[in-house]
Amino acid sequence: MAYDKYMAICQPLYYSSYYMKQELCVSFAGSWFLCCIHTLLLTLLLVQLSFCMDNTIPHFFCNLSTLLRLSCSDPSLNELVIFPVGGSLFILPLSTILGSFIHIGIAFLRVSSTRRTFKVCSTCGSHLFVVSLSYGTLAGVSFLSSSLDSNDKVIIRSVVYAVVTPLLNTFMSSLRNRDIKQALEIFVNRANFLKL
Numbered sequence: 001m002a003y004d005k006y007m008a009i010c011q012p013l014y015y016s017s018y019y020m021k022q023e024l025c026v027s028f029a030g031s032w033f034l035c036c037i038h039t040l041l042l043t044l045l046l047v048q049l050s051f052c053m054d055n056t057i058p059h060f061f062c063n064l065s066t067l068l069r070l071s072c073s074d075p076s077l078n079e080l081v082i083f084p085v086g087g088s089l090f091i092l093p094l095s096t097i098l099g100s101f102i103h104i105g106i107a108f109l110r111v112s113s114t115r116r117t118f119k120v121c122s123t124c125g126s127h128l129f130v131v132s133l134s135y136g137t138l139a140g141v142s143f144l145s146s147s148l149d150s151n152d153k154v155i156i157r158s159v160v161y162a163v164v165t166p167l168l169n170t171f172m173s174s175l176r177n178r179d180i181k182q183a184l185e186i187f188v189n190r191a192n193f194l195k196l
Contacts (some may be wrong), residue, residue, distance in 0.1 A: 035089065041081065045066060046064070055070045062080075063141060063158065066154075090138070090139070097131055126172040130169045130172060
């Protein structure tokens with residue numbers, strides 16, 4: 001999405017011709033493949049661990065750091081792989097997204113039209129908010145969770161990451177559709193009419 005916004009704002013004349021070049025499709029497929037390899041590696045390393053007793057994981061979904069804490073065997077190899085590889089898979093996409101938004105910001109500063117400035121802000125503001133929410137909660141769930149955190153805090157971060165962020169992203173993308181806006185406006189007007 002960040003690349004799409006970058007092309008639409010910073011390179012509008014090349015948007016349709018360069019939007020989905022073969023090299024870009026290969027890089028998208030490559031990043032998907034790397035994430036699949038990372039997940040497979042973590043799963044294979046997790047299978048090597050042993051767990052002594054039945055445990056309840058206080059999460060909305062099965063978090064890897066919590067599983068490592070419950071293990072009876074030594075999880076040092078898992079931790080050695082998780083943080084560098086997981087950190088790079090966290091930092092590389094985030095730096096690409098931030099780089100795209102820096103280019104958009106530079107293009108934004110060059111724009112003198114008020115209408116175009118409003119369009120840039122409306123296009124990028126919601127995406128930047130969802131990216132911040134997604135990466136913030138991902139960091140909270142994956143890297144910042146400690147044994148001192150209460151189970152409620154961990155569950156709330158997990159729910160925000162796994163449920164709220166995707167729903168919010170879909171909702172914000174839908175609000176950009178003119179038909180959805182009209183339907184929402186009709187719904188709100190009817191609700192206000194029924195209150196009277």
